[in-house]
Amino acid sequence: MQSFETSSPEEKxxxxxxxxxxxxxxxxxxxxxxxxxVFLLTTASAIVIVFIFIFIVKEAAAVLQVxxxxxxxxxxxxxxxxxxxxxxxxxxxxxxxxxGLLLGTLTTTLGALLLAVPMGMSTAIVITELAxxxxxxxxxxxIRLLASIPSVIYGLIGLMVVVPFIQELLISSELQIRYIDRxxxxxxxxxxxxVVLSIMIVPIITALAVDAINAVPHHYKEAxxxxxxxxxxxxxxxxxxxxxxxxxxxxxxxVGRAVGEAxxxxxxxxxxxxxxxxxxxxxxxxxxxxxxxxxxxxxSEIMSVPTIEAALFACGLVLLVTCVGLSLCAxxxxxxxxxxxGRA
Amino acid sequence: xxxKIRKMVVLVLALSMLLSVSIPAMGAxxxxxxxxxxxxxxxVAPVIEKSRTLIPxxxxxxxxxxxxxxxxxxxxxxxxxxxxxxxxxxxxxxxxVNGASxxxxxxxxxxDGRTLVPLRFVGEALGADVAYDAASKTVNVKYFSNMSGTLxxxxxxxxxxxxxxxxxxxxxxxxxxxxxxxxxxxGEGIKGVHAGTFNIGxxxxxxxxxxxxxxxxxxxxxxxxDGIAVIVNPKNTVENLTKQQVIDIFTGKIKNWKELGGKxxxxxxQTREAGSGTLTAFEELALLKKSKVLxxxxxxxxxxxxxxxxxRNENAIGFISLGYMDNSVKAPKVEGVSALKSKALSKEWxxxxxxxxxxxxxxxxxxxxxxxxxLSPMGQQIVSQDYLPLKVVD
Numbered sequence: 001m002q003s004f005e006t007s008s009p010e011e012k013x014x015x016x017x018x019x020x021x022x023x024x025x026x027x028x029x030x031x032x033x034x035x036x037x038v039f040l041l042t043t044a045s046a047i048v049i050v051f052i053f054i055f056i057v058k059e060a061a062a063v064l065q066v067x068x069x070x071x072x073x074x075x076x077x078x079x080x081x082x083x084x085x086x087x088x089x090x091x092x093x094x095x096x097x098x099x100g101l102l103l104g105t106l107t108t109t110l111g112a113l114l115l116a117v118p119m120g121m122s123t124a125i126v127i128t129e130l131a132x133x134x135x136x137x138x139x140x141x142x143i144r145l146l147a148s149i150p151s152v153i154y155g156l157i158g159l160m161v162v163v164p165f166i167q168e169l170l171i172s173s174e175l176q177i178r179y180i181d182r183x184x185x186x187x188x189x190x191x192x193x194x195v196v197l198s199i200m201i202v203p204i205i206t207a208l209a210v211d212a213i214n215a216v217p218h219h220y221k222e223a224x225x226x227x228x229x230x231x232x233x234x235x236x237x238x239x240x241x242x243x244x245x246x247x248x249x250x251x252x253x254x255v256g257r258a259v260g261e262a263x264x265x266x267x268x269x270x271x272x273x274x275x276x277x278x279x280x281x282x283x284x285x286x287x288x289x290x291x292x293x294x295x296x297x298x299x300s301e302i303m304s305v306p307t308i309e310a311a312l313f314a315c316g317l318v319l320l321v322t323c324v325g326l327s328l329c330a331x332x333x334x335x336x337x338x339x340x341x342g343r344a
Numbered sequence: 345x346x347x348k349i350r351k352m353v354v355l356v357l358a359l360s361m362l363l364s365v366s367i368p369a370m371g372a373x374x375x376x377x378x379x380x381x382x383x384x385x386x387x388v389a390p391v392i393e394k395s396r397t398l399i400p401x402x403x404x405x406x407x408x409x410x411x412x413x414x415x416x417x418x419x420x421x422x423x424x425x426x427x428x429x430x431x432x433x434x435x436x437x438x439x440x441v442n443g444a445s446x447x448x449x450x451x452x453x454x455x456d457g458r459t460l461v462p463l464r465f466v467g468e469a470l471g472a473d474v475a476y477d478a479a480s481k482t483v484n485v486k487y488f489s490n491m492s493g494t495l496x497x498x499x500x501x502x503x504x505x506x507x508x509x510x511x512x513x514x515x516x517x518x519x520x521x522x523x524x525x526x527x528x529x530x531g532e533g534i535k536g537v538h539a540g541t542f543n544i545g546x547x548x549x550x551x552x553x554x555x556x557x558x559x560x561x562x563x564x565x566x567x568x569x570d571g572i573a574v575i576v577n578p579k580n581t582v583e584n585l586t587k588q589q590v591i592d593i594f595t596g597k598i599k600n601w602k603e604l605g606g607k608x609x610x611x612x613x614q615t616r617e618a619g620s621g622t623l624t625a626f627e628e629l630a631l632l633k634k635s636k637v638l639x640x641x642x643x644x645x646x647x648x649x650x651x652x653x654x655x656r657n658e659n660a661i662g663f664i665s666l667g668y669m670d671n672s673v674k675a676p677k678v679e680g681v682s683a684l685k686s687k688a689l690s691k692e693w694x695x696x697x698x699x700x701x702x703x704x705x706x707x708x709x710x711x712x713x714x715x716x717x718x719l720s721p722m723g724q725q726i727v728s729q730d731y732l733p734l735k736v737v738d
Binding site for chain 2 (some may be wrong): 076079081082085086159163164167169173177179181182183184186188205218266268272273288297298301302336
């Protein structure tokens with residue numbers, strides 16, 4: 001106390017300055033520490049992703065070296081796995097072709113998108129714009145709930161409901177006899193896969209579209225209505241375009257889920273990697289198919305055979321590349337749409 | 345009020361009667377027998393004679409994986425496990441343990457038509473620790489809970505999972521015990537035991553004459569049976585198949601049920617993913633190792649799923665282990681034989697193979713205990729989870 005009283009005003013001011021400076025220093029140190037911590041965590045998760053990629057490529061290398069591009073341009077994966085399993089240890093079989101699996105993945109995913117995007121979008125529009133307020137609330141809860149149901153439940157429902165329904169409605173006994181040499185028309189099919197997948201991804205698309213539409217500033221809608229545009233016209237021409245990137249994000253997320261879905265599809269899609277032939281007409285959709293993710297799950301029991309392990313990792317790599325490719329496609333679509341509007 | 349008092353009196357009387365009955369039952373002669381900590385239910389109370397406990401021995405011996413044969417005409421009692429043989433005669437002090445004569449202090453005797461045998465003598469002759477705990481009036485027999493050392497097992501991949509389950513149970517109950525289980529197939533099991541790499545070989549077939557020539561001196565112990573049933577939908581009208589028809593269906597030569605006397609419909613063959621033990625066994629037994637199931641067959645990852653697929657599709661056909669048969673699917677007769685577990689044990693059913701474990705010579709020590717464990721009720725319970733145990737009910 002004594003010293004404080006004797007000190008001059010200049011000294012006091014100086015002391016305050018130093019204190020402030022120290023405080024500022026402390027804040028900047030604290031900031032830089034948390035900044036570095038965030039940076040560290042970000043790099044860590046990025047490195048994990050890179051490591052996963054390297055690991056998968058390393059494990060798949062043996063099969064990719066032998067087959068190169070043929071791995072995705074030739075078919076017969078199921079039979080090759082059986083041959084590889086039965087091959088003597090000194091003469092391992094390295095020839096694999098996963099074209100059937102790739103096509104199975106692409107057809108089921110794209111088919112599911114064709115069904116689910118319009119359904120999810122219309123549900124989102126109903127929830128945000130058309131339904132009475134109390135109903136909106138209930139619908140949103142239901143959609144959130146649907147999005148969190150585990151996929152094996154969807155698979156079971158598909159197996160018990162969708163597959164028998166397809167068989168009774170679309171497949172006659174004559175058709176079965178006609179195709180028995182090529183594949184079994186028993187309802188387990190690409191179509192069943194598409195239906196189950198689309199039921200699975202509609203809630204994701206809806207939930208994200210609802211958020212995106214709600215995020216559109218309210219004065220956009222008010223301005224459009226004030227200009228005399230009908231409610232429906234406002235939704236189509238003002239609100240949806242403004243919410244576009246959020247909606248697109250939902251679609252990309254759902255593509256990821258559809259491509260990677262294994263359990264549900266392995267239960268309903270047939271479990272055998274046929275290549276659907278467009279020349280078959282309607283039977284194209286009834287072909288039993290196997291997707292990359294389902295193949296990894298179904299065949300994993302015999303991973304102890306090195307050739308099969310490598311082949312399944314190669315499937316995983318194709319799956320990863322497909323995922324990346326599809327989301328790049330979505331980005332491209334977004335870019336093209338924006339450029340069309342002169343915003344990019 | 346009066347009624348309440350009367351009720352109380354009745355209650356007290358009833359209670360006192362109950363107690364007076366149970367007190368003598370818990371008295372001096374009620375001795376409990378425990379094997380590895382598990383209480384054994386005895387149908388006749390044990391008797392103590394010259395401080396030796398005599399009990400009806402069958403329940404205890406079976407708990408140790410052995411069996412008891414009583415010959416009424418010669419009054420001979422024969423007790424066998426994988427490694428020991430004990431022969432007793434009623435009211436005789438002479439006993440034979442593995443052929444060597446031994447003197448009993450108290451002979452076996454008949455009480456109320458049941459044969460009672462001195463527990464300590466038989467237990468120790470079979471290699472168990474027998475201890476009497478005076479405080480709890482309990483005879484503790486330790487057999488599968490005093491094991492230590494290492495045991496190497498290998499061979500058939502069919503038996504591998506059940507061997508692993510048995511090993512896990514045994515290791516959980518014995519601190520110093522280590523059991524390793526390897527695969528490699530039945531042939532490797534036989535070879536390994538003969539060479540001494542394995543103490544026990546797992547073999548999913550009976551030993552053949554050729555094995556005895558190349559690898560002499562092996563002894564096999566049957567632990568169960570693997571039987572495979574061909575299954576169809578319950579609505580399917582086909583009741584009988586021949587072995588050749590089964591081959592033709594599963595290799596794709598026969599494609600329509602009408603060729604088998606059924607309706608005009610395509611045959612949907614269901615199979616298992618590669619690596620399934622049931623598929624390997626089916627190709628071995630039904631397709632005679634010569635051919636594979638046709639490529640268009642729908643593969644399933646588990647017994648449950650293939651059964652479900654056949655139960656759901658009227659035109660489907662598949663195969664499962666006989667142990668999994670139930671009413672959701674139907675098993676047609678093959679060569680006129682019904683797919684029953686009893687027919688599999690008697691080997692009338694065509695798709696049957698024995699599950700045996702082999703040892704080099706008569707097993708002893710840990711090896712013998714492992715064999716006895718798989719033959720005991722605990723071991724047979726493990727076998728019955730996937731296959732048919734030695735005793736079955738249809």
